[in-house]
Amino acid sequence: AKLDPVGATWVFLSCAFGLGMGYLSIWVMSLISTTSYLVLTNANRFGIIFLEAYVMRSKELGPYQVIGGCIATMGAVLYGVARVESESAGRAAKADLEEADETRPLLGKDVLKRTSQ
Numbered sequence: 001a002k003l004d005p006v007g008a009t010w011v012f013l014s015c016a017f018g019l020g021m022g023y024l025s026i027w028v029m030s031l032i033s034t035t036s037y038l039v040l041t042n043a044n045r046f047g048i049i050f051l052e053a054y055v056m057r058s059k060e061l062g063p064y065q066v067i068g069g070c071i072a073t074m075g076a077v078l079y080g081v082a083r084v085e086s087e088s089a090g091r092a093a094k095a096d097l098e099e100a101d102e103t104r105p106l107l108g109k110d111v112l113k114r115t116s117q
Helices: 005-031 034-055 065-098 109-116
Strands: none
Touching: 005 109, 034 065
């Protein structure tokens, strides 16, 4: 089979995008936790399925498939919200520890006055 210039361009672009996605995948994996990466991958798959079904119109989804996809996507969103809340609580606790760490006297001035009297 012969490949015309337009087909060759599509093959080249497909390879380039695949290579870029592989590189970005490894880069993202180094920045986030394994669980977050798996949730991101799962949400990405469902995003592609919905794009293929509703934008490209190359597939038809049944009602159970739509419900399952919505549940999986909502799970990813809820995980993201919980993760943000957990990280902000961790940052607040760390800030409290840093504030209490030797930057102020263990005994306040009023306690020192009472003990010296």
